[in-house]
Amino acid sequence: MRLNHFLFALLFLTLAACKQKPTFSGYSIQKSTLADSAIVSTAHPLASEVGLAVLKDGGNAIDAAIAVHLALAVVYPAAGNIGGGGFLVYRSGDGQEVAALDFREKAPAKAHRDMYLDAEGNVINGKSIEGHLAAGVPGSVEGCWQMFQKYSKLKDWKRLVQPAIDLAAKGFNITQAEAVGLNEYRKGFLSNNTKACAFVKADSTQKWKAGDLLVQTELAETLQRIRDQGRDGFYGGKTADLVAAEMQRGGGWITAQDMADYHAVWRKPMLGKYRGYDLISMPPPSSGGIALFQLLGMVEPYDLGKMGFHSPEHIHLFTEAERRVYADRAKHLGDADFYGVPIANLLDSQYIQERFANFDPQKATPSKAIEGGEFTGKESKQTTHYSIVDADGNAVAITTTLNGGYGALTVVGGAGFLLNNEMDDFSAKPGVPNLYGAIGGDANAIMPGKRPLSSMTPTIVTKDGKLCMVVGTPGGTTIITSVFQVITNVIDFNMNMTDATHAKRFHSQWSPDELYLEKGAANEATRKKLRGMGHKIVEWSGIGLVESILLRKDGKLEGVADNRAEDDTVLGY
Numbered sequence: 001m002r003l004n005h006f007l008f009a010l011l012f013l014t015l016a017a018c019k020q021k022p023t024f025s026g027y028s029i030q031k032s033t034l035a036d037s038a039i040v041s042t043a044h045p046l047a048s049e050v051g052l053a054v055l056k057d058g059g060n061a062i063d064a065a066i067a068v069h070l071a072l073a074v075v076y077p078a079a080g081n082i083g084g085g086g087f088l089v090y091r092s093g094d095g096q097e098v099a100a101l102d103f104r105e106k107a108p109a110k111a112h113r114d115m116y117l118d119a120e121g122n123v124i125n126g127k128s129i130e131g132h133l134a135a136g137v138p139g140s141v142e143g144c145w146q147m148f149q150k151y152s153k154l155k156d157w158k159r160l161v162q163p164a165i166d167l168a169a170k171g172f173n174i175t176q177a178e179a180v181g182l183n184e185y186r187k188g189f190l191s192n193n194t195k196a197c198a199f200v201k202a203d204s205t206q207k208w209k210a211g212d213l214l215v216q217t218e219l220a221e222t223l224q225r226i227r228d229q230g231r232d233g234f235y236g237g238k239t240a241d242l243v244a245a246e247m248q249r250g251g252g253w254i255t256a257q258d259m260a261d262y263h264a265v266w267r268k269p270m271l272g273k274y275r276g277y278d279l280i281s282m283p284p285p286s287s288g289g290i291a292l293f294q295l296l297g298m299v300e301p302y303d304l305g306k307m308g309f310h311s312p313e314h315i316h317l318f319t320e321a322e323r324r325v326y327a328d329r330a331k332h333l334g335d336a337d338f339y340g341v342p343i344a345n346l347l348d349s350q351y352i353q354e355r356f357a358n359f360d361p362q363k364a365t366p367s368k369a370i371e372g373g374e375f376t377g378k379e380s381k382q383t384t385h386y387s388i389v390d391a392d393g394n395a396v397a398i399t400t401t402l403n404g405g406y407g408a409l410t411v412v413g414g415a416g417f418l419l420n421n422e423m424d425d426f427s428a429k430p431g432v433p434n435l436y437g438a439i440g441g442d443a444n445a446i447m448p449g450k451r452p453l454s455s456m457t458p459t460i461v462t463k464d465g466k467l468c469m470v471v472g473t474p475g476g477t478t479i480i481t482s483v484f485q486v487i488t489n490v491i492d493f494n495m496n497m498t499d500a501t502h503a504k505r506f507h508s509q510w511s512p513d514e515l516y517l518e519k520g521a522a523n524e525a526t527r528k529k530l531r532g533m534g535h536k537i538v539e540w541s542g543i544g545l546v547e548s549i550l551l552r553k554d555g556k557l558e559g560v561a562d563n564r565a566e567d568d569t570v571l572g573y
């Protein structure tokens with residue numbers, strides 16, 4: 001049930017795109033482009049246009065990111081959001097500054113470890129996934145506000161919010177993928193809302209069609225308050241009161257005080273190295289940076305190019321590394337503000353090599369034979385990603401989410417925005433898988449004010465002090481392995497960014513003990529060999545939706561929007 005839900009949350013837009021031929025082609029979709037100055041790659045053509053216009057108006061990558069973020073909250077309600085949260089990884093064009101902003105949702109003050117368990121101590125199905133109790137205190141607006149305060153070049157907040165207001169107030173034509181998504185979730189919207197919401201037609205028996213106009217009047221009003229009052233227009237006053245009233249009506253726990261108390265946090269970005277490249281990624285409460293660096297560290301001693309792309313050796317090596325890294329994730333990772341995550345130990349190169357010492361090139365290690373590593377020393381499913389580089393070379397990688405498609409399926413009455421279901425990213429009970437099949441324990445147990453563990457891995461790669469790549473993706477636990485593959489596709493398999501992004505992917509995460517191969521990812525001979533090594537192969541129809549940028553050796557920017565979903569679009573100039 002949960003795994004089905006997971007697969008659906010992860011893939012519904014991709015599948016939606018494949019199920020029917022698009023009937024609405026009002027938008028021009030571009031999957032790959034070369035540009036001299038700047039690139040914006042996002043999940044929706046209108047959001048990419050909004051970002052490009054900001055850049056052409058003299059805004060920097062951060063200005064464009066703020067406008068894109070708020071536009072996505074309108075035109076891509078499955079994952080774009082103001083009711084969710086996310087992470088920014090930033091590098092200035094001159095390389096003098098790198099930053100990571102954590103605007104992940106927080107558990108409300110009333111939350112507690114066993115809040116999703118019944119009297120017998122069993123997880124109550126769906127309670128952390130749909131409805132008011134599934135939501136954490138949203139972080140996106142604080143995220144945009146903090147970015148604006150610190151890095152905006154335009155210094156014109158209203159200019160950045162206005163495009164989203166216009167899209168919400170005047171409406172926009174929905175794409176085929178969006179129509180399918182809204183129709184799929186109609187039952188969920190009807191059962192999880194206390195007031196009528198814009199995502200269900202007034203006559204609720206009517207289905208959405210590509211090209212229909214989606215007007216979000218209440219969302220436009222909330223965005224106007226954000227435009228006029230900045231973060232206080234969301235975390236205080238009318239919006240916070242509407243959130244509190246919605247919670248009262250629906251039995252949720254977020255209070256106006258929780259809203260007022262929310263703060264995003266500037267964190268020290270994770271810095272790593274791989275074959276002479278430098279990487280900047282997200283620290284806890286994301287597992288992304290740590291897991292990515294562990295994976296790269298485990299495979300670095302091997303000559304991947306010689307193995308051959310998607311050879312049995314390549315897939316086996318990556319799967320075995322992933323098995324060990326995800327076991328560590330389950331045991332050790334959580335919000336480091338609340339739990340002593342042994343970051344230095346997990347990233348210690350000797351530990352990483354020892355952890356991989358029992359790798360057998362001929363045979364899969366059963367996951368049950370692997371546990372989270374022990375240290376001897378002391379510790380010294382819908383999301384969206386957008387990548388932006390501006391004319392000064394400033395780079396932004398932001399992954400943001402409501403968690404599942406359309407989050408908790410609950411709209412704040414009168415405020416028009418969807419609440420996240422990020423509470424499901426906590427470990428509701430040790431060993432019980434969440435929406436993405438991930439398990440955890442104490443490190444990721446629920447506590448008031450704590451942030452749930454994430455897999456989001458916005459990442460920037462540099463070489464010899466110069467920008468090289470910007471990468472990120474949605475996909476729950478597959479985020480980390482997708483980013484891992486795109487980076488190694490470029491570095492080890494010499495692909496350009498278009499091929500590196502569109503290449504088929506595979507994924508494994510220790511538990512369940514399975515190897516997921518994207519349809520077409522490996523030929524039958526390779527699959528047979530992998531099965532012979534002991535891998536249980538499961539076929540998936542789409543892994544990740546990567547939006548990426550490569551600064552080529554000739555100085556051109558190659559921007560890519562994943563071709564796995566219909567709407568993702570890259571623009572540049």
Ligand code: DON
Pocket residue numbers: 009010011381382383384401402403404422425453454455456473474475476477479
């Ligand atoms: O933070 C996380 O890891 C999850 N909430 C991400 C969810 C996700 O990527 C869903 N997308 N397909």
